[in-house]
Amino acid sequence: MSTATAEGGASPGPTRMRSRSRWAPYLFVAPNMIVFAIFTIYPAINGFNISFFDSRNGRTFEPVGTGNYKQILGDAEFWGVVRHTAIFVIAFVVVTMVLSTALALMLNAQQRGRGVLRAAYFLPVLLSPVVVGLIWGWALERRVGLVNTITDAIGLGQPGWLIDPTLAMTCTVLVGVWTHLGFYALILLSGLQGIDGNVYEAATLDGAGTGQTIRLITLPLLRPTMLVVLILSTIAGFQAFDFIYTLTGGGPTGSTTLIVQYIYEQAFESPIRYGLASAAGVILFITIFGITLLNYLLGRRQEAV
Amino acid sequence: MSTATETASTTPTPVRTGVRSAPSTGTIIRTTLLITGAIIMLIPVAWAVLSSFKDTSELAQRPPTIIPRDPTFANYTEALTSFNFLTYFKNSVIVTVAATALTLFINSMAAFALSKYNFRGRNALFLLTLATIMIPLQVILLPVYQVVANLGLVNSLWGLIIPPAATPTGVFLLRQYMLTIPDDLIEAARIDGASEWRIFWRIMMPLCRPALAVVAIFSIIWRWNDFLWPLIIAQDESVYTLPVALARFNGQQVVPFNLVLAMSVLTILPVVIIFLVLQRHILTGIAQTGLK
Numbered sequence: 001m002s003t004a005t006a007e008g009g010a011s012p013g014p015t016r017m018r019s020r021s022r023w024a025p026y027l028f029v030a031p032n033m034i035v036f037a038i039f040t041i042y043p044a045i046n047g048f049n050i051s052f053f054d055s056r057n058g059r060t061f062e063p064v065g066t067g068n069y070k071q072i073l074g075d076a077e078f079w080g081v082v083r084h085t086a087i088f089v090i091a092f093v094v095v096t097m098v099l100s101t102a103l104a105l106m107l108n109a110q111q112r113g114r115g116v117l118r119a120a121y122f123l124p125v126l127l128s129p130v131v132v133g134l135i136w137g138w139a140l141e142r143r144v145g146l147v148n149t150i151t152d153a154i155g156l157g158q159p160g161w162l163i164d165p166t167l168a169m170t171c172t173v174l175v176g177v178w179t180h181l182g183f184y185a186l187i188l189l190s191g192l193q194g195i196d197g198n199v200y201e202a203a204t205l206d207g208a209g210t211g212q213t214i215r216l217i218t219l220p221l222l223r224p225t226m227l228v229v230l231i232l233s234t235i236a237g238f239q240a241f242d243f244i245y246t247l248t249g250g251g252p253t254g255s256t257t258l259i260v261q262y263i264y265e266q267a268f269e270s271p272i273r274y275g276l277a278s279a280a281g282v283i284l285f286i287t288i289f290g291i292t293l294l295n296y297l298l299g300r301r302q303e304a305v
Numbered sequence: 306m307s308t309a310t311e312t313a314s315t316t317p318t319p320v321r322t323g324v325r326s327a328p329s330t331g332t333i334i335r336t337t338l339l340i341t342g343a344i345i346m347l348i349p350v351a352w353a354v355l356s357s358f359k360d361t362s363e364l365a366q367r368p369p370t371i372i373p374r375d376p377t378f379a380n381y382t383e384a385l386t387s388f389n390f391l392t393y394f395k396n397s398v399i400v401t402v403a404a405t406a407l408t409l410f411i412n413s414m415a416a417f418a419l420s421k422y423n424f425r426g427r428n429a430l431f432l433l434t435l436a437t438i439m440i441p442l443q444v445i446l447l448p449v450y451q452v453v454a455n456l457g458l459v460n461s462l463w464g465l466i467i468p469p470a471a472t473p474t475g476v477f478l479l480r481q482y483m484l485t486i487p488d489d490l491i492e493a494a495r496i497d498g499a500s501e502w503r504i505f506w507r508i509m510m511p512l513c514r515p516a517l518a519v520v521a522i523f524s525i526i527w528r529w530n531d532f533l534w535p536l537i538i539a540q541d542e543s544v545y546t547l548p549v550a551l552a553r554f555n556g557q558q559v560v561p562f563n564l565v566l567a568m569s570v571l572t573i574l575p576v577v578i579i580f581l582v583l584q585r586h587i588l589t590g591i592a593q594t595g596l597k
Contacts, residue, residue, distance in 0.1 A: 033471075040440055043448035044444075117339050117340070126576045126577055128572055130530070130532050135569065238443075242533055278448065
């Protein structure tokens with residue numbers, strides 16, 4: 001109001017309107033930005049800061065320069081975690097991309113029962129990861145588990161799925177894929193439905209078969225959506241924690257301990273080491289940021305070609 | 306959808322429409338694959354639900370049974386009476402509802418400003434919002450915990466509700482949707498003398514219902530199932546949410562698996578019911594809001 005009178009003189013109507021809408025946007029964005037600032041941006045900066053301090057028992061903070069980074073990068077346990085995370089993310093992303101694309105293509109072509117099938121594949125997305133870990137942990141249990149009942153019946157014996165480190169990692173990846181598949185397939189399905197039908201018509205007239213149409217027309221046109229799924233699944237892969245916590249607890253012998261669990265343990269389980277936890281957080285951030293940027297740039301370049 | 310009709314109306318291509326004529330080999334293979342896959346997706350959940358009606362001796366039996374021999378509700382009644390199940394359930398409901406309402410409210414306000422106003426710093430704020438997608442909670446677990454601890458919100462439901470309320474994806478989705486709403490509507494309302502707030506609340510919000518529904522559903526699913534953040538903030542049993550309670554009890558040797566199983570099923574149930582009721586809106590809504 002006061003602005004209006006101060007600026008007055010010209011036609012009062014428009015001026016008032018302008019002054020009103022001058023402050024309005026800031027008031028509208030404020031609540032969201034305040035929550036962002038307090039609970040994301042400030043902690044992000046502070047986390048970077050803490051990574052240069054050593055905290056004994058989470059109390060006294062001593063500046064140690066890059067000491068935490070040196071320690072962490074020289075720590076065999078950390079490199080084990082990095083290796084497991086890398087294996088998990090790569091396997092998770094590759095299997096997710098292939099299966100969700102295939103699933104979306106099939107669902108898109110399927111005429112009958114599409115709604116029911118779509119819902120069936122989407123169901124795991126709804127489940128709490130804690131419950132997912134519990135249910136699969138039980139299904140994969142060596143003696144009373146459902147999976148080994150089947151493998152035993154068809155003569156494959158009773159593998160210790162969650163006891164053998166290699167099998168445990170494989171199971172962790174597959175359970176992760178099982179959880180997320182429906183979500184990514186749905187995004188891809190919406191991308192497929194956005195493709196103009198005339199393109200297919202032209203292809204059919206030119207005598208292209210189903211395989212050719214998919215390879216030469218559908219997939220290239222779907223590339224932007226696939227890029228989104230690639231980026232989302234990569235970030236999800238790096239963030240995996242909760243279902244693993246109840247599936248394997250990070251074991252056997254740390255073989256499925258990924259970086260988020262490592263950060264959690266450093267920060268919240270004794271001996272508490274805030275500095276190391278924060279340094280690991282910074283390293284995770286740089287990795288996610290770098291890979292997302294790379295995905296994006298490569299995806300863009302491919303698109304331009 | 307339009308794809309199918311267009312193709313059908315112009316050229317009757319058997320590949321895409323496939324009406325009447327006997328199903329091709331491709332169709333049969335595809336349908337078989339899709340159904341097999343769907344069964345693999347559903348089996349573990351169905352088995353868990355069925356098993357929650359078995360007694361302890363049947364649960365320990367090998368090989369396991371599929372259909373419960375003597376269906377019983379004992380696991381449920383015992384789970385409900387021997388834990389503060391109702392407290393965890395209540396906490397989960399309060400956190401989910403309050404956090405979703407708060408998220409919708411502040412996200413849509415921000416989205417409105419970012420889509421319908423020209424103001425200094427708009428692009429910077431929008432970029433900042435998008436950039437926070439890259440800083441997931443997992444990365445800044447400890448510093449966020451410290452902020453919340455300093456604010457005295459550890460072991461309080463507020464500590465579970467407020468910190469993750471400003472979601473970048475929510476702002477992004479709502480903004481994209483609001484961009485499709487013509488500015489003329491807002492101008493007309495302004496000329497009629499409506500306040501900016503009224504324009505937002507009475508015009509924008511009703512028009513954004515499909516986008517709001519999608520954000521609401523994802524917020525509900527996410528909050529109901531969230532684990533890492535509640536695990537850190539809810540240290541006292543009185544503020545446990547269901548996933549935290551489940552994971553904590555599963556870690557203790559004394560808690561029998563049959564009770565964990567019954568609690569798991571009760572945890573799944575509300576979200577699945579919501580999904581089944583709103584299924585059509587969710588699945589088409591995701592496509593509509595152009596989650597891309």
